[in-house]
Amino acid sequence: MVVYILFFAVICGVLTWVTVTGKDLYPFSSYPMFSAGSKPPVKVIRLALEDRYGNITWWRSRFYRYPEFSGKKLAPFYQAGSSEKAHPAIILAKAKLLNELVRLINIDEECSDYKALHIIERTITESLQITERTLEIIQIDAIGNGRAT
Amino acid sequence: MLLEMEELLNVFRATAPNYTALFGKFFCGTFALIIAINFNEQLRYFRTKPERIYGQPQKLLGIFRLPVLSNNQFITAGCMLIVSLMAVALGIAIRPAILVALVCYFIYFNAIRSLAYVQRKTNIAAIVLIILLISPSISNTVESTGTLWEIVLIKIAIAQMYFSAGLHKVTKDSKGWMSGGVLQMHLLENYLWSDSRIGFRLADNKRLCAFLGIATLVFELSFWLIILFPQLTYFYVAAALLFHIGTFLTMRINYLIYLSPVYFVFFTHEAFDLINRLGL
Numbered sequence: 001m002v003v004y005i006l007f008f009a010v011i012c013g014v015l016t017w018v019t020v021t022g023k024d025l026y027p028f029s030s031y032p033m034f035s036a037g038s039k040p041p042v043k044v045i046r047l048a049l050e051d052r053y054g055n056i057t058w059w060r061s062r063f064y065r066y067p068e069f070s071g072k073k074l075a076p077f078y079q080a081g082s083s084e085k086a087h088p089a090i091i092l093a094k095a096k097l098l099n100e101l102v103r104l105i106n107i108d109e110e111c112s113d114y115k116a117l118h119i120i121e122r123t124i125t126e127s128l129q130i131t132e133r134t135l136e137i138i139q140i141d142a143i144g145n146g147r148a149t
Numbered sequence: 150m151l152l153e154m155e156e157l158l159n160v161f162r163a164t165a166p167n168y169t170a171l172f173g174k175f176f177c178g179t180f181a182l183i184i185a186i187n188f189n190e191q192l193r194y195f196r197t198k199p200e201r202i203y204g205q206p207q208k209l210l211g212i213f214r215l216p217v218l219s220n221n222q223f224i225t226a227g228c229m230l231i232v233s234l235m236a237v238a239l240g241i242a243i244r245p246a247i248l249v250a251l252v253c254y255f256i257y258f259n260a261i262r263s264l265a266y267v268q269r270k271t272n273i274a275a276i277v278l279i280i281l282l283i284s285p286s287i288s289n290t291v292e293s294t295g296t297l298w299e300i301v302l303i304k305i306a307i308a309q310m311y312f313s314a315g316l317h318k319v320t321k322d323s324k325g326w327m328s329g330g331v332l333q334m335h336l337l338e339n340y341l342w343s344d345s346r347i348g349f350r351l352a353d354n355k356r357l358c359a360f361l362g363i364a365t366l367v368f369e370l371s372f373w374l375i376i377l378f379p380q381l382t383y384f385y386v387a388a389a390l391l392f393h394i395g396t397f398l399t400m401r402i403n404y405l406i407y408l409s410p411v412y413f414v415f416f417t418h419e420a421f422d423l424i425n426r427l428g429l
Contacts, residue, residue, distance in 0.1 A: 001161045007283050008161075008298055011276070012305060019313040022320075026207040027255075027275035031310055034400075035317035037331035044341040058344075063194050064401075065265040068342045069202060100201050107197050122341045126333075128353060130341075 045071035048118040167295030178238030179410040203263035308373035315369030329358030348399040
């Protein structure tokens with residue numbers, strides 16, 4: 001019985017530790033998601049695809065959050081006043097990410113026929129006004145050739 | 150009713166009906182079924198090489214880096230996980246099967262941890278498997294007597310999940326949650342990603358956001374009462390169901406898939422009585 005009491009205490013101890021410290025000890029977690037919110041206006045970087053007929057649609061991946069996570073990763077590259085934008089390491093990191101995006105879009109069966117990737121900043125204010133601003137239009141061929149910056 | 154010290158020790162004595170064995174069978178059976186249903190989609194996701202976008206997943210216990218799998222290894226791990234869980238459900242080599250399931254769980258889910266409906270949402274299943282592995286009652290028949298501490302510990306793990314999430318909300322931005330501002334911002338951000346009209350309409354009503362923000366805090370921070378006061382079970386389980394359906398519809402957060410089998414822990418008494426009544 002002592003062994004089980006000890007085991008019980010250890011599990012409770014770990015659960016308490018992750019709760020109090022707010023740290024993760026996989027598979028034990030403090031579940032910090034969505035606890036804090038950003039201040040308005042809310043901005044996201046969303047990706048859209050342009051097909052060869054000029055139609056533009058949001059990239060909705062079969063794999064659910066890929067477009068969202070990719071948008072978050074792309075956001076720093078478009079931050080206003082970023083003096084490091086032209087740094088070769090930044091250019092390389094962005095090109096690498098764009099290459100990965102094209103690879104993922106190619107895997108998505110629904111997105112097989114397109115020619116350009118639109119990187120769009122969507123903003124919503126507290127009064128629920130939505131604005132959209134195209135930050136960059138990247139030709140897929142350019143990404144394929146490694147010329148995207 | 151508050152547990153006295155003696156009652157607390159009683160949960161470690163094999164005097165109660167073997168609820169743990171019944172829970173273990175149901176949990177493992179449904180978990181296996183859920184993995185089997187989602188297997189093709191998860192295999193497709195694995196083949197997209199998610200680590201190239203998301204980076205390497207967390208280390209086990211913050212220490213051990215889990216192996217990177219090939220396509221065949223992923224399929225093998227998934228199949229072994231399903232088979233071992235089914236073995237537990239059918240009462241075949243129960244403890245070795247749980248051990249295999251636990252190992253395969255970490256190998257399999259680690260490879261697809263970035264998938265939105267996996268992430269932290271399967272963590273509780275791993276904790277349940279660890280508890281079942283150590284349980285002295287799990288390999289006994291359902292008809293025999295068993296210990297109760299496993300059931301209590303699984304309930305504590307569920308309560309910790311909610312309490313910790315609530316604590317984060319209170320410590321990071323309690324005013325924002327009480328005023329509805331944080332919830333509104335999350336709903337709006339989700340709308341920008343997904344164009345979900347239901348979330349947008351909800352965000353348009355600040356008072357409703359404030360009410361739901363407060364309700365979320367109350368629910369998460371008080372869920373642990375279910376352990377001390379079992380008579381609150383139906384109330385809290387209903388609240389949890391509403392909470393998870395709400396987050397799924399408005400924010401695309403789906404905890405229900407992998408949490409449902411674990412929630413059976415709150416109904417083992419009823420299931421046991423029903424099985425006895427039906428003479429199964």
